[in-house]
Amino acid sequence: MRAFTGDDDAATGRLVTRLFLRRLIDNDVISPHADRHESLAVLCALVVSLAVFVTFFVSTDYLAAFIQLPGPTALHALSDRFLFVSASIAVSALAALMVWDALALEPRDAAILGPLPIPARTITRAKLAAALVFGTVFAFALNAVPSVLYPVFLTLNMRGMNGRGILQLIVGHATSVVMAGLVGFFGVLAARGVLRLMVGERGFRHVSSTVQSSLVVCMVTALLLAPTVRAAVVRDWVAGVMPARWPAVPVLWYLGVNETLAGHIVAETPIVPPPRFSLVAFPRQQDDASRAAYRVLAPRFAALARRAWLSVPVVTFLAIVTFLWNNRRLPDQAAGGRARSRLRASVRRMAEWATDGNPETQAGFFFTWQTLTRSVPHRTIVAIAVAAGSTHLLMALATTGAHRLAISSMPLGLLGINILALASLMAGFRYAVTVPAALASNWTIRLAWLGDERGYLAGVKRAAIVGLVTVPLLVLLPLHVAVFGFAIAVVHSIYGFMLAIAMLDVLFLGYRQFPFACSYVPVENPKLLWPTGLAAVLFVSYGFADVERLALQSATRTVALGAALGAIVLLVKIIDRTTRRERRPVNFDERPALATQRLGLFERMVHPD
Amino acid sequence: MQAGLDARHLTKYYSAVPAIRDVSFTLAPGTILGLLGPNGSGKSTTVSLLTGLREPSAGQVWFDGRNIADGLVEYKARVGYVSEEAHLYTFLSAREHLDLIGRLRRLPSHLMTHKIATLLDLFGLTGAADQPISGYSKGMKQKVLLIAALLHDPDLLILDEPESGLDLTAGLMLRHLIPILAARGKTILYSSHVLDHVERVCAEVVVLHHGRIVAEGRVSQLRAMTQRNASLEDVIAQLVTTVDPAGTARDIADVAGLRA
Known part of the structure; x- marks a missing residue:
C-alpha cells in the first residue's frame, strides 16, 4: 500500500x-x-x-x-x-x-x-x-x-x-x-x-x-x-x-x-451643461x-x-x-441531548387544556408546536414574520416614542403595533403550514390519518393561537400598559386577540390540505399576491387602528366594537364550519404546474396562433 | 364475501414504464405470505399499492370483501405498515412520533400512553424514547416503525424488510412475534430479501421478477418444482437469477484485487 x-x-x-x-x-x-x-x-x-x-x-x-x-x-x-x-x-x-x-x-x-x-x-x-x-x-x-x-x-x-x-x-x-x-x-x-x-x-x-x-x-x-x-x-x-x-x-x-x-x-x-444651455448662479x-x-x-x-x-x-x-x-475532532455520532421534560410536561398540560381531549386536535396541536419550534425552514418563516412585526414596532416607537398620550391623539402607528405584528405572524403561519415538515416522512401521516382533517386543523389553529397570538400579546402588554394605561391596554389586547382569531379563520377558509404533510406547491402568482397581501395587511391594521381609536374614547363604543368583533369571529367560524361540511379528498401529492406552463409556453404549443 | 387480502390484476406504470403487471394473489386471515424478488422486481411498488399509498394504473385491491378504493380511509385504519426506508420526522422523539400516530388513529389517551410506554420498553427503546430520532441508529428507527405499525392493533400487517437493521435479539423477537400475530387472526404480508427469514416465517410465498409473478405457492411446493431438498434460496436463485453468482463473485474479487 x-x-x-x-x-x-x-x-x-x-x-x-x-x-x-x-x-x-x-x-x-x-x-x-x-x-x-x-x-x-x-x-x-x-x-x-x-x-x-x-x-x-x-x-x-x-x-x-x-x-x-x-x-x-x-x-x-x-x-x-x-x-x-x-x-x-x-x-x-x-x-x-x-x-x-x-x-x-x-x-x-x-x-x-x-x-x-x-x-x-x-x-x-x-x-x-x-x-x-x-x-x-x-x-x-x-x-x-x-x-x-x-x-x-x-x-x-x-x-x-x-x-x-x-x-x-x-x-x-x-x-x-x-x-x-x-x-x-x-x-x-x-x-x-x-x-x-x-x-x-x-x-x-x-x-x-x-x-x-x-x-x-x-x-x-x-x-x-x-x-x-x-x-x-x-x-x-x-x-x-x-x-x-x-x-x-x-x-x-x-x-x-x-x-x-x-x-x-x-x-x-x-x-x-448640455449644448446651448448655461447654468444659472444658484445651482x-x-x-x-x-x-x-x-x-x-x-x-x-x-x-x-x-x-x-x-x-x-x-x-x-x-x-x-x-x-x-x-472542529479539531470529528463530531460524535451519539444521539442528541435528552428533551427537556419539564417543558414537555407543561406543553402537554396546556395542550390537554386547549384541545378538549380530542386526539386529532391534540395531534394537530403538538405537531404544529414541534414543527414550528424544531424544523429549520418553519422556524425561519416564523422568525421572518416576527421580524416584520418588530420592524413596525421599532419604527412606530422611533417616530412617536413610548409616551403616554390621550387616546384621541394616539398615533395610528402605536395602535397598530399589535395588529400588524399579529397579521404578519398569521400570514407567516399560513405560509408555514404549506411547507412539509419532512417530505419523505409524509407517508406516516397519510397512513395514520382517518380521513377528517377538521379535528387536526382545529389543533393546528389552537397551537397558533397559543404560540403566535397569546404569547406575542403577552410580550407586548407591558409596552401597551406604558403607552395606553392598564385598562385600555387590556382592552386593546383583547381586541387584538379577537381580530387575530378572525384573521386565522379567514386565512384557512379555502384551505383543503393537511398542514405540514402535503407536498409544497408555490403560489401561482407571487408578483400579484404578495404586494396585494402586504397592502391588505397594512389596510386592515391601520383601518382597524383608526376604528379602535374612535371606539376607545367612550365606554359604549368600546363595548360595541368588542361585540362587533365577537360577531365577526362567530360569523367566520360559522362560514368555515358550513363550507367544511362537504368532505373533499385531500391531495397529498399535489404538484406545481410545470415551468413551461407557468410561462404560458405550453398553451402556445397546444393552441398556436 | 372473501375475507383477507385479495390483489386482483395489479398493474402500475410510472410515466410509461411498467413497474408491475397483472399481479394477483390472495391472503387469508391468519396467514403469512412472503413477497420475494430481487431489486427492481416490483416488490415495493406492490406494497405501496397494497397500503393504499399509491393508486394502481389497473387492477384492484380487495380487503374483507371490499374494494379498498371504495373506503380507503377505513382500510388504512386497519392496516399496519413497516416501510422499507425508515423515513420518520427526525426532529421528533420516538415517544412524540408514536403519540402523533396514536392520536391521528384516534386511540384513547390512556390506552395510547400505556401501549407506547410498554412497547418502547419491550423493544428496548425506553432509554432513548425522549431523544430526537435524528440521533437513532437504523435498527432503532426500525423499532419505532414496528411499534407504530402495531400500535392500533391492525388486522392487516404489511412488513417491507422489517428486519432491516435490527440487532440479533430484536430480529429473533420479530420472528417469534409474526407467527403469534398470525395465530391471533392477523393477515400478514412479509416482503424481504432475507430468504432465510422468509423461509422460517412464511408458509406461502409470491415471487416477483421484472414486475410479474414468476412463482407462487407453498414453500414446499416451490421446492418440489425445482429439486429435492433445495433451500428457498436455491429455488429463488433458479427462478430469478440471470447471472452466474459464483462466477460474478470471482470477477468481483478479481477486480477488487487489481493493483496499479
Missing part, C-alpha cells in the same frame, strides 16, 4: 471541499428533493431581478434629472450606499444563518468520511474552505449587479463623468459592498464559533436553534429598517449632531471604504456648497475606512480560529 503524501492530502482536500460545497447547495440551500438546476436558476433569477429592481428604485432621482449636479449627488449618494452596504451585510448574514448547521462538521460528515483513510484535519480544513468559498461567492454574486448598475445610473446624467471615473466608481462600490457581505457571512460563522467555544458542545446543542432564530429576526429587522432609516442616519452623521447608533456604525465603516476609494470622483466631477452655488461639505467629510471617511479594512481580517481570523478549534 502506498503511503499518503502531501500531494495526496491536498488533492483529497480539494475533492472533499467540492463535496461539502455541493452538499451545502444541494441539501442546505435548496431542498434535497428539488431539482438542483431549476432551484439554482430560480435563486439566481431572484437575486438578479431583486438587485435590478432595488438599484433602479434607488436611482430614480438620478435617472430623472436633467442636469446632475456632482456636489449634491455626492452627498445624496451616501444614503444609497448606506442601503447597499446594510443590505449586503444583512442578506449575507441571512445566507449564513440558512446553512447554520452546515457551518460546522456534522455527524453525517463523520459517518460518511470518518471510515475513509482521510486525516481528520483534512476534513476539517475542507469544511472550512467550503464555508469560506460559499460565503465569498455569495457575497460577490449578491453584489455583482448593483455594483455595476448603480454607478452607471448615478452618473448617467452627469456629463462631466468619463468612462475611467465610472470604472473607478464600480470598483469602489464593489469593494465596499463585498467587504460588507464577507463580514456579514463570516461574522455569523465567527459568532457561531465563539458561542460554541463558550458554552461547549452540549450547551451549544441546546441554544443553537434559539440563537439562530434570534439572529434571523435581527437580520430581517435590520434589512426591513434600512430603507427607512438610511436617510436620517446619514444626515445625522454628516451633520455630526449625534453619534450613530451601534447597528449603523459597521455600515458606516464600509461607506467610508467606498468614499475613500471612489467617492471623491463624483464630488470632483466638473459640471458640463452652481448649491453645487459648490455641497462639494465643500463633502470635502470636509474626507478625514472622517478615512477614519471609518481604516476600521472597515481592519474588520475583515479580524472577523475572518476569528471565524477560522474558532472553527478549527471547535
